[in-house]
Amino acid sequence: MTKLERPDAPLIAALEKARIHPLWDRYQRITPMAPKAVDEPMHWRWGDIAPFTARAAKEVGIEDVERRALILANPAFGGATVTTQNLIGAFTVLEPGDRAVPHRHTAAAIRFATRAEGAVTIVNGRRCEMHEGDLVLTPPMCWHGHINEGKRRTVWFDAANMPAICNLDVSFFEPGKRQDERFWEVGTEGSGEYRFAWQDAVRGLAPAPDGSLTYRYTKDGRSVMPTLDLFLKRVGKTRQARSTCSAVCLVVSGEGRSKVGERAFEWSQHDVFTIPHWTWASHEGNGDLFMVTDRAIYERLELLREEIR
Numbered sequence: 001m002t003k004l005e006r007p008d009a010p011l012i013a014a015l016e017k018a019r020i021h022p023l024w025d026r027y028q029r030i031t032p033m034a035p036k037a038v039d040e041p042m043h044w045r046w047g048d049i050a051p052f053t054a055r056a057a058k059e060v061g062i063e064d065v066e067r068r069a070l071i072l073a074n075p076a077f078g079g080a081t082v083t084t085q086n087l088i089g090a091f092t093v094l095e096p097g098d099r100a101v102p103h104r105h106t107a108a109a110i111r112f113a114t115r116a117e118g119a120v121t122i123v124n125g126r127r128c129e130m131h132e133g134d135l136v137l138t139p140p141m142c143w144h145g146h147i148n149e150g151k152r153r154t155v156w157f158d159a160a161n162m163p164a165i166c167n168l169d170v171s172f173f174e175p176g177k178r179q180d181e182r183f184w185e186v187g188t189e190g191s192g193e194y195r196f197a198w199q200d201a202v203r204g205l206a207p208a209p210d211g212s213l214t215y216r217y218t219k220d221g222r223s224v225m226p227t228l229d230l231f232l233k234r235v236g237k238t239r240q241a242r243s244t245c246s247a248v249c250l251v252v253s254g255e256g257r258s259k260v261g262e263r264a265f266e267w268s269q270h271d272v273f274t275i276p277h278w279t280w281a282s283h284e285g286n287g288d289l290f291m292v293t294d295r296a297i298y299e300r301l302e303l304l305r306e307e308i309r
């Protein structure tokens with residue numbers, strides 16, 4: 001039986017040949033009813049990541065690379081180096097004495113100190129120490145480099161929005177000089193502009209609509225950067241929430257489980273998992289989650305939708 005041809009088929013064929021598309025036969029593809037994340041939620045266990053941090057430290061010299069970073073990549077993005085939609089999450093490793101060369105870029109980035117005692121990040125001439133739980137911001141086009149001044153290997157969690165910046169094709173990157181001693185000779189300790197101490201975040205925890213205690217890292221009452229919005233969530237048992245923004249979650253401490261979409265994750269310290277956009281997520285346990293989100297982008301573009309049930 002031959003497929004019945006729609007009456008406008010000759011017109012559609014002629015239009016397509018003329019590089020013109022009719023709206024009427026494809027409007028559901030052009031204007032989806034709701035967002036649909038291409039990525040399944042993903043979970044990386046620290047126990048699986050840790051051996052690779054040790055290997056990278058031994059097998060890769062810091063003088064040979066821009067950053068000794070291990071980026072968590074969701075295969076849903078077809079081999080691209082993407083953790084979820086607009087964000088990447090990673091762990092960076094420095095051996096004692098290692099210096100990660102200064103550079104700057106339009107992507108916004110953050111570091112959260114997991115095992116980084118002794119490491120220091122220098123941002124625009126400000127020295128930011130990285131004690132456990134501290135957050136350091138490297139806003140767009142701020143010069144930044146890292147040094148391990150301690151006696152032990154340091155590892156910290158990084159996140160950045162390279163995927164968003166690259167999708168908009170606005171990535172600019174300026175390498176610094178490897179032998180620029182002046183960069184490291186920083187007199188200014190005043191790091192308040194770029195560093196959030198762990199204790200201050202914990203003191204700021206307050207009841208949130210999802211049932212958790214949540215702290216939003218802010219600057220002048222807004223997200224810390226125009227494209228990144230950061231949260232600390234102390235989980236007991238939360239209601240289900242979803243948002244048009246996506247999140248990369250680092251387990252700061254404790255143990256628990258999260259239901260994200262159809263997936264269930266049992267997590268413990270320094271695991272990382274994702275909450276893709278418009279995906280229901282709830283958390284249960286006894287732990288602190290540090291959440292990096294692209295919420296600020298959607299808020300500023302008036303495209304933010306958030307639901308709790």
Ligand SMILES: [Fe+2]
Nearest residue numbers: 103105109144
């Ligand atoms: Fe960077």
